Amino acid sequence: MIEERFPGHPILPYLLVLPSLLVIFVFLIVPFAESVWGSFFVSSFFGSKTVFVGLSNYLELFTSPDYLHSVVVTLLFSSFVVLVGLSASLGIAMLLNQKIGGLGIYQIALVWTYSISPAVAGTIWALLFAPATGLVPWLVSLVAPGYTLNWMTNGPLALFVVSLAATWKMLGYNIVFFLAGLQNIPDELTDAARVDGAGPWLTFRYITLPMLSPTTTFLLFMNMLYAFFQVFGLIDIMTQGGPGDATNLLVYNLYRDAFIHLDSGRANAQSVIIFIVIALAAMLQLRAATRKAVYAR
């Protein structure tokens, strides 16, 4: 419960929150409401004529093989980024947390990738995998002579490469948070478990993982947001959704429908669908975050 620290200022708190709320209202809430509203209409967004069509934009999306394909691609991509990314960074953070000295140096040596933007990550991985000239295709040709690795013509490979690039970019961020979470676990807990005869695996499973769950759920949510949206630049630089539509993530599909095909009803409906997914994820995160109280003492 918040205590009143400066009684006698009835208006001031409203003035203090006003700027933030104004921005949120004008640039977030109202436009979002318009997205919902617009998803029930068909028109070109810049045209004058709009026709109310009810849910038919949604029905059209869910019966469109292209859109469903984009859903599948997004699921594959984001589960790779989240699962591989989080487990790798948790592993690295646990190594860092071994109290073996040199932590500061390792920390900076691993964490700096946090500053790399998705577009920069995409550019660098496009270089590594550049067909016919890149380092990786060259290495592959050494191992398997006669085979040319070309991710620009190979859909599944392209999806794998963009997933790798996106995961790599996020490692620094995840390691920072996992390490902070690990350092907050009191030593007495893990020591006590060890004294009771628990091996490393049991300690990890029954002490570390539960104590870490607020960090993990937070990171799950942030990584999901990242894999859903922030990778736009990476995709636009590396593949533009191709080859074919092998890497056509939902956010890329949305961009195309909104700004290239100028199909506003369809774009707004996609926005709303994406929102529903985020809202569900946020609720799960909240539920997990409130559950942490059990471990907090």
Add this chain to the structure above:
Amino acid sequence: MKKPDRNRRLALLTHLALIALVVVLAFPVYYALVTSTLSFREAYQYPPKLLPGGEFWHNIHEAWVRAKFARLFFNSTVISLSVALVKIILSLLAAFAYTHFRFRGAGLLFALSMITQMLPLPVRILPTYQLMADFHWINTYYALTVPFFASTTGILLFRQFFLTVPRELSDAARVDGAGPMRYFWQILVPLSRTNIAALFVIEFIFMWSQYLWPLIVTNTADMRVVQIGLKMLIASEQIAPEWNVIMAGTVIAMVPPLLVLVLLRKSFAQGIAMQSEK
């Protein structure tokens, strides 16, 4: 108790594993750096070169001129700095209200300010774009900055910190006759230095990395940002990309956020640690 011998061997193994990981994770950037120092011909040599050449400044100059990087660099810097600063101020003010005052509707308003996280650009992209057009903000710094001014992360970070500040401080200020805003600027804000620095790192990097929004709300070369400049460098060479020049552009794009992170790394780490404490 385990033998110290075994512990030492374990520590050595951990060091080796960590060093290997650092090398593997840094390799892509190392390779990019090397490529940015090669000539066009060297960049296409087989086997690929793994040691730097002597063309670094030439390539940097090439990228700088070709993609008009001076202007892009200026734009990205202005945008990232101003958004980071305004976000910090607005979050400080809001967090102050939520932690130091009891007012009607505080819970609801707080919930509303938490909503930013659930409404990222893609769930409102077309109407927000339309709004920019209605405001005549397309291709201006306003469009590139103002819609980003609210920050969930910031409000949460400062709120958490303000809750740990002992009540005696504000009481003492009050007894001395200082009003709430004086206490805020002279005591609370200076105390928040570490968190301010941490938020600055997060928001500067966040803004520097923006791609989709600048892509749609700008339409002339002089309003583009660095990230889009990379795309321009790549797209201009469809047949044989000049990887050496592209990587020089990449290096330029990497430096400012890296600098911010390295310079403020201590505060950044402390801020993150505080955030995950709760």
